[in-house]
Amino acid sequence: MKRITGIIARKLGAKLWWQPEGAAVCARDARGCGLKPTAKSKLGSTVTDHFSVADRVVVITGAGQGLGRAFVKTFAAAGAHVVIAERNVEKARAVEREIAAGNGRATVCETDVADVDSVNRLGAGVERSFGRVDVLINNAAIFSTLDMRPFDQIPLAEWEQVLRVNVTGPFLCACAMLPLMRRNKRGRIINIASAAVTLGRPNYLHYIASKAALVGMTRSMARELGPEGITVNAVLPGATYTEIARKTVTPEQKERIVAMQCIPRPETPEDLVGVVLFLASDASAFMTGQALTVDGGATHP
Numbered sequence: 001m002k003r004i005t006g007i008i009a010r011k012l013g014a015k016l017w018w019q020p021e022g023a024a025v026c027a028r029d030a031r032g033c034g035l036k037p038t039a040k041s042k043l044g045s046t047v048t049d050h051f052s053v054a055d056r057v058v059v060i061t062g063a064g065q066g067l068g069r070a071f072v073k074t075f076a077a078a079g080a081h082v083v084i085a086e087r088n089v090e091k092a093r094a095v096e097r098e099i100a101a102g103n104g105r106a107t108v109c110e111t112d113v114a115d116v117d118s119v120n121r122l123g124a125g126v127e128r129s130f131g132r133v134d135v136l137i138n139n140a141a142i143f144s145t146l147d148m149r150p151f152d153q154i155p156l157a158e159w160e161q162v163l164r165v166n167v168t169g170p171f172l173c174a175c176a177m178l179p180l181m182r183r184n185k186r187g188r189i190i191n192i193a194s195a196a197v198t199l200g201r202p203n204y205l206h207y208i209a210s211k212a213a214l215v216g217m218t219r220s221m222a223r224e225l226g227p228e229g230i231t232v233n234a235v236l237p238g239a240t241y242t243e244i245a246r247k248t249v250t251p252e253q254k255e256r257i258v259a260m261q262c263i264p265r266p267e268t269p270e271d272l273v274g275v276v277l278f279l280a281s282d283a284s285a286f287m288t289g290q291a292l293t294v295d296g297g298a299t300h301p
């Protein structure tokens, strides 16, 4: 009975003083995307206020596929304006269409994070369109296209290209977003590194070296930017299975990795979105320079 009354009341737009059976804690808004804050507590800010990213301007690099695409969907569903800064425009546009179909807000800005002019155009475009940036997620990397080889067989040009995209890229993006964050006296930089840095994994040394550098960069940048209200943190995912096939984890390695985890199942992109949302929200305001590992406990000491 309560359930039926709840459905009728919701259709009439009436407020209920009780929680109808089966109702979500955070109801989705009428457009089907974006989380509505729950009623204000008389005790102060609500949990949803602390964790909200609604209306935040969030730049996500390399978001045409894989983890970046999952992050775009999450932030758009939470009511943010997302900028998809991606080199592969076709893929980026496909993600933009997915978000528009769900009435979310995402815009593509063709960007090569390894190219300073391209990154500066991204900064100028974000400033022109929004006048600010709240969150930068340095996610783009040379990753799923990598071949595995012993380190002494990695061609120098490939080594340099991986470091250029995976280390210089986040540096250039942070430099481009900094003036906008400084103006607001707040900002969040989230660097997507890798749990492989802790574990050590053979046969793609350039990649591991680049992600270790990103963790060091996170810690030092956090020290420089803390006084300005800008936090810098890293997320270290374990081997995460996206829609993209790759050669860096063979089926046998996948089995071995899952067996090492405390939670013995393959990691999915959805396993990472909670920690990234948290780092983007006010709830993590006093946390900076940290490297958060999300790998089902594979690297748990």
Ligand SMILES: NC(=O)c1ccc[n+]([C@@H]2O[C@H](COP(=O)([O-])OP(=O)(O)OC[C@H]3O[C@@H](n4cnc5c(N)ncnc54)[C@H](O)[C@@H]3O)[C@@H](O)[C@H]2O)c1
Binding pocket: 061, 062, 063, 064, 065, 066, 067, 068, 085, 086, 087, 088, 091, 111, 112, 113, 114, 138, 139, 140, 141, 142, 143, 144, 145, 165, 169, 192, 193, 194, 195, 236, 237, 238, 239, 240, 241, 242, 244
């Ligand atoms: N999937 C995993 O198992 C895993 C594990 C640990 C860390 N990570 C990290 O998470 C991030 C995303 O991983 P993924 O699996 O989605 O990778 P992916 O290779 O599937 O996607 C990378 C994206 O970055 C884009 N990109 C590459 N070079 C670029 C450039 N110069 N400028 C702009 N965009 C560029 C690509 O076009 C692609 O869309 C990467 O930083 C990766 O190193 C992934």
